[in-house]
Amino acid sequence: MNLDGALLSANFSVDYPQKPGVLREIALELQPGEILGLVGESGSGKSTLALALMGLLPHKGAATRGEVIFQGEDLLRKTENQLRSIRGSRMTIVLQSPLTALNPALRIGTQLQEAWRAHARGSRDDCLAAVRTALGSVSLPGDGDFLRRKPSQLSVGQGQRVLIAMAILHRPALLIADEPTSALDTITASEILRLFAELNRELGTAILYISHDLLSVAALCHRVAILQNARIVECATPREIFESPREEYTRRLVAALPKSPFEVERSADAARYLEDVLVDSYGE
C-alpha cells in the first residue's frame, strides 16, 4: 500500500458503541513534511479522526476498522505497548486546551523532563539541553526561573507553547494539532499559527492541522481536507478550495466566510423599527 513514500496513509471507518458510523471510509494521505488541514464543523468527527490516527480510540471503546499505515507500519495492528513507544516520539498530538493538558501540580521543567525521559536515555545535562532546545524552538525562555513555574503561572499562549515544545521534544515526523488555537485570543492564535509554519519549515515536521476555521487552515496548509457527514468530501490545495471547490458543501463553507464587516446587508425595516423604538422610548 505504501509504495510512494507517504508518511501516513490511512483508510478506515470508526464506530462508537452508541454512535456507529462516526467516520466512514476515511482516506487520508500525508507526505513527509506536508501540512494537511482538516476542516469540519463541530461534532463532525475531527477529534475522533485524530484519536484514530494515534491509536487511542480503543481507550474510548470505539472500533476502528481498516488501516493506518504510518512510516510503513499499520498502527491498527500494534499492541498498546508498541503504540506507546511511537506516541510522543514519532507521532505526537497537541490539544485545544493547554491548561487542562498540563499537570497543574508539577513544574513546567519537571513535565518537560519527564516527557523527554519517556522516550530517551541520557544524563541530566542531555535532558536539560533537549528541553531548552525545544523551548527555544517555540520562543520560550529555558532559564531556571521559567522551568520552575507551575502551569497556573503561565498565560494560555505560553501554556500552548509549552505543550508544543513537549510535542516536538523528540522531533516527531508527524504532529497532530487538534484545534490548537480555539482557546486563544485572536493575536495569540495567529502567533501560534505562525509557530506551526516555522516548525514545519525548520524541523521538517509534517502537521495534521485540525480546525473549524477554514481561513486559518488555508493560510497554513499545503492541502485541505473537508470533513462532512462522516466522510472526507473534498481534499485539495487552499487555492482550489477557494477558487474552484468541487463540492456544494465546500462552496457553502467558503461563501460563509466574512469578507468585510461592511458587507452584511442590514434590513431597512430593522433600521426603521429601531428608530421607532428609540423615538417611543425617549419621546421627542
Ligand SMILES: Nc1ncnc2c1ncn2[C@@H]1O[C@H](COP(=O)(O)OP(=O)(O)O)[C@@H](O)[C@H]1O
Ligand atoms: N466516546 C464517545 N462515545 C460516543 N459518541 C462519541 C464519543 N466521542 C464523541 N462522540 C460523538 O462522535 C461525533 C464526533 O465527535 P468529535 O470527533 O469530538 O467531533 P469534533 O471534534 O469534530 O467536534 C459527535 O457526534 C460526538 O457526539
Ligand SMILES: [Mg+2]
Ligand atoms: Mg474536536
